[in-house]
Amino acid sequence: MKMDGDIRVRTSKDHQQLYNDLKGLLVKDFHELFFLTACLGYCHGCHAKLGKSAEDRFWSRTIAPDEWYAYYSMVLAKNDMDFGAVKDDKAVIAEIEGYAHGGMLFFIENTLNGYLLERESGLSVDKSVSQDLPRRVMQSVFETAVKG
Amino acid sequence: MILETLTINNFRQFRGKSTLRFAHGKKNVTVIFGENGRGKTGIFRALIFCLFGDRQLSQDELVDDREVHLVNNGAMRDSQQEKGRTVEAGVELTFKHNDCRYTLRRTVQGLWHNGERHEEGKEVTLSIERPDGNCTPLRDPESIKEMMGLVIDYRVREYFLFDGEKIEHLTRASQHQRTEVSKGVRNLLNIDGLEIATKALKHVGKEFAKELEKSATGELARTMKRLNESTAKRDTFDEQIAALAADIQKAEEEIEDLEKKLKKHRGITELVEQRERLNGQIRDIEHEMQDVRAVVRDKVARTAILLCLDPIRSVYEDIEKRRKKGEIPPEIRQDLIERLLSERKCICGREIRSGTPEHTQLKEWLRRVGDPELSDAALEMWRSLSGIISQEETVRSNAETTLQQFGRKNSELERLRRQLSTVTAKIGEDVRDDAIHWEGQRKKAEAAVRKKSVETERLEEMRQELDALIRQLEAQKVKLEKERGIANEMSARHTLVENARQALVAVADAFTKEARETIAAQATAYFQTFLDADSQGLFDRIQVNNDYSLQIMDNHGNAVLANISAGQRQLMSIAFIASLAKTAADGDLLQMPLFMDTPFGRLSLDHRLRLIDNLPKLCAQWILLATDTELRRSEARHLYESKRWGRFYRLVSTPGGETEVEERSTEDALTLIREEEEGES
Numbered sequence: 001m002k003m004d005g006d007i008r009v010r011t012s013k014d015h016q017q018l019y020n021d022l023k024g025l026l027v028k029d030f031h032e033l034f035f036l037t038a039c040l041g042y043c044h045g046c047h048a049k050l051g052k053s054a055e056d057r058f059w060s061r062t063i064a065p066d067e068w069y070a071y072y073s074m075v076l077a078k079n080d081m082d083f084g085a086v087k088d089d090k091a092v093i094a095e096i097e098g099y100a101h102g103g104m105l106f107f108i109e110n111t112l113n114g115y116l117l118e119r120e121s122g123l124s125v126d127k128s129v130s131q132d133l134p135r136r137v138m139q140s141v142f143e144t145a146v147k148g
Numbered sequence: 149m150i151l152e153t154l155t156i157n158n159f160r161q162f163r164g165k166s167t168l169r170f171a172h173g174k175k176n177v178t179v180i181f182g183e184n185g186r187g188k189t190g191i192f193r194a195l196i197f198c199l200f201g202d203r204q205l206s207q208d209e210l211v212d213d214r215e216v217h218l219v220n221n222g223a224m225r226d227s228q229q230e231k232g233r234t235v236e237a238g239v240e241l242t243f244k245h246n247d248c249r250y251t252l253r254r255t256v257q258g259l260w261h262n263g264e265r266h267e268e269g270k271e272v273t274l275s276i277e278r279p280d281g282n283c284t285p286l287r288d289p290e291s292i293k294e295m296m297g298l299v300i301d302y303r304v305r306e307y308f309l310f311d312g313e314k315i316e317h318l319t320r321a322s323q324h325q326r327t328e329v330s331k332g333v334r335n336l337l338n339i340d341g342l343e344i345a346t347k348a349l350k351h352v353g354k355e356f357a358k359e360l361e362k363s364a365t366g367e368l369a370r371t372m373k374r375l376n377e378s379t380a381k382r383d384t385f386d387e388q389i390a391a392l393a394a395d396i397q398k399a400e401e402e403i404e405d406l407e408k409k410l411k412k413h414r415g416i417t418e419l420v421e422q423r424e425r426l427n428g429q430i431r432d433i434e435h436e437m438q439d440v441r442a443v444v445r446d447k448v449a450r451t452a453i454l455l456c457l458d459p460i461r462s463v464y465e466d467i468e469k470r471r472k473k474g475e476i477p478p479e480i481r482q483d484l485i486e487r488l489l490s491e492r493k494c495i496c497g498r499e500i501r502s503g504t505p506e507h508t509q510l511k512e513w514l515r516r517v518g519d520p521e522l523s524d525a526a527l528e529m530w531r532s533l534s535g536i537i538s539q540e541e542t543v544r545s546n547a548e549t550t551l552q553q554f555g556r557k558n559s560e561l562e563r564l565r566r567q568l569s570t571v572t573a574k575i576g577e578d579v580r581d582d583a584i585h586w587e588g589q590r591k592k593a594e595a596a597v598r599k600k601s602v603e604t605e606r607l608e609e610m611r612q613e614l615d616a617l618i619r620q621l622e623a624q625k626v627k628l629e630k631e632r633g634i635a636n637e638m639s640a641r642h643t644l645v646e647n648a649r650q651a652l653v654a655v656a657d658a659f660t661k662e663a664r665e666t667i668a669a670q671a672t673a674y675f676q677t678f679l680d681a682d683s684q685g686l687f688d689r690i691q692v693n694n695d696y697s698l699q700i701m702d703n704h705g706n707a708v709l710a711n712i713s714a715g716q717r718q719l720m721s722i723a724f725i726a727s728l729a730k731t732a733a734d735g736d737l738l739q740m741p742l743f744m745d746t747p748f749g750r751l752s753l754d755h756r757l758r759l760i761d762n763l764p765k766l767c768a769q770w771i772l773l774a775t776d777t778e779l780r781r782s783e784a785r786h787l788y789e790s791k792r793w794g795r796f797y798r799l800v801s802t803p804g805g806e807t808e809v810e811e812r813s814t815e816d817a818l819t820l821i822r823e824e825e826e827g828e829s
Binding site: 001002019024025026027028031032033035036038039040042043065068069070072073074076077078081083084131132134137138139141142144145146 | 445452453454456463464532548
């Protein structure tokens with residue numbers, strides 16, 4: 001629980017283009033998109049292993065303290081409040097990467113669908129229709145949080 | 149011309165054939181009655197179409213000719229089922245003129261081609277039956293046009309066949325219209341013959357003058373030469389002035405035409421301005437939306453924390469519980485417990501053996517204390533989670549506000565875009581460029597009118613000087629002839645012709661002036677009878693200007709046309725028409741119908757009743773196309789009691805949305821026409 005800043009946070013390489021496209025459009029930085037997808041993954045019970053598709057995306061030093069506490073809380077809740085489970089930040093991040101990946105898949109399926117184009121480099125945002133995307137995402141997050 | 153029947157077939161709202169017979173003689177009033185949209189103007193249009201072949205009425209000036217459909221829509225719809233089938237529509241008018249019966253028939257054919265509706269004129273025929281029973285059929289459109297021109301001059305058609313609400317335009321027609329009408333009126337008054345005779349005499353006089361010049365010698369020859377040269381020069385001036393007048397008229401026509409287009413465009417100008425305003429508003433909202441989007445982008449990750457509030461609360465509550473139990477931070481230091489366990493001694497010095505309750509208690513304490521670093525971190529986490537939880541409401545409310553803000557802006561943007569789309573559709577393509585071009589052309593034409601008017605004035609001044617010189621030379625010629633005792637036949641003829649020409653000009657001038665004065669005096673008298681008691685004392689006289697435009701003077705000699713009401717202008721125009729008709733008929737009733745669409749729209753009840761009392765006596769035939777708001781029971785009763793009401797037609801709508809003509813007795817009319825509603829006058 002030291003909020004280790006030297007960890008390489010990984011996401012699927014299939015989502016590299018998506019991360020690039022959504023930075024600036026939906027979020028200010030990668031760690032925010034990672035947080036958003038991790039929260040979605042946790043909230044909807046979507047956890048997926050990255051497996052061979054894992055690719056370093058950003059340094060953990062960019063993760064905000066509140067985000068870290070949210071990650072610790074998710075891991076603690078999953079491990080019956082065993083603080084031993086959050087002693088190692090690498091393990092925490094590894095666990096959260098699973099939520100972020102599952103959350104991203106859920107996000108693509110349920111929210112980004114209709115705003116995306118399939119390219120050789122992977123999924124990318126269709127800029128011609130992306131104007132309304134931030135509102136749509138915020139609306140969806142808000143409604144999920146309110147209605148459960 | 150006295151109208152007898154009008155038969156319409158598949159024309160406008162009227163499916164199939166319908167015939168109207170017009171009253172004339174002692175009971176000379178026909179009323180065609182119908183609510184708005186029933187086809188009264190369709191009947192007026194049928195008459196104008198039949199007489200002149202015009203598809204458009206003056207009120208259609210802003211409508212494209214192709215947009216005016218004459219063939220009945222229902223018949224056209226039915227024909228759509230059968231490929232290549234055409235629908236014939238037509239109008240037949242019978243009327244009497246100078247003891248002959250005329251039957252004029254004009255047809256139009258409608259068809260569908262490539263899904264588009266087309267209409268084209270088919271044929272026009274005229275049959276003239278003379279009193280002896282002989283009949284002359286005409287099929288050539290030009291001959292028919294010529295023949296009809298003898299019956300009713302196209303230029304004055306609107307004096308007899310008009311829209312009551314529009315007739316007041318006689319009082320404020322454009323220069324070009326006034327010139328045209330002036331020609332028509334002169335024709336109606338038979339002044340044209342005098343002008344033709346004057347021109348002929350002028351031509352003969354010139355020929356004589358040329359001969360005289362050839363035979364003259366010495367100073368007389370020089371005088372004659374100068375006289376002929378001056379006369380030729382004056383003719384050149386006249387030609388130049390006439391050419392300039394034609395140019396001015398052409399330019400004025402162009403201005404009129406451009407103004408019509410611009411008038412149509414003026415509405416569009418407003419739309420273009422509206423579009424610009426909307427575009428500006430849309431740009432502003434889009435900028436504001438960019439800002440809101442930036443806010444959303446800044447807040448979306450923060451909002452996501454709402455999704456994991458459950459584990460955050462659980463962890464917070466767990467630490468809180470542990471904190472309350474004294475586990476975090478540990479109430480007993482870890483190193484003290486470890487020392488007591490290793491020394492197996494209590495702080496009081498008592499021995500602690502393994503397996504005793506004291507030993508077990510110390511072991512349990514050690515387990516609960518756990519990692520001190522982790523304990524510190526948990527405590528720090530507890531504080532932070534407390535902060536996160538306390539901000540939940542703020543995050544939620546911020547998100548809600550931002551979304552509402554976004555929603556409002558978005559709705560506003562959509563509303564503006566919808567408006568923009570409607571306005572853009574109304575504007576059409578390239579209209580703005582066209583309007584700029586038209587405006588430029590209009591300015592050019594106006595500049596040309598000004599330039600040519602100045603040139604005309606200059607030429608007229610020079611012509612007047614030349615006129616004085618010619619008079620001087622003519623006097624000199626007469627003097628020289630007298631001095632030299634020259635009295636040949638040629639000279640006498642020349643003098644005679646010139647004197648005759650001058651006399652004719654004087655007669656024409658005197659006749660025109662007298663005719664105008666007679667028309668004005670008569671129009672004033674009629675106008676006073678049409679006016680209600682309150683208005684009668686306000687006006688002194690109607691003045692007919694040289695170009696037959698009208699003016700009205702008050703009791704103090706002021707021109708007050710611009711300040712009278714539209715209803716008064718309408719009465720004034722009708723008084724002028726009635727007066728013109730009487731003057732043209734040399735005091736008798738001119739055998740022309742007054743065919744009036746919306747006759748009473750602008751008039752008060754008192755004015756309506758006065759018109760009903762007087763107009764049937766002033767014209768040979770009065771045909772009214774009236775709505776239920778114009779001809780109510782009080783007007784109908786008044787008309788009935790005047791004993792001038794001959795025929796009554798009602799336009800009735802069919803379930804299919806078309807119109808049928810139904811003839812009813814004038815007695816029936818009194819029950820069919822509604823009473824005025826309370827407060828209506």
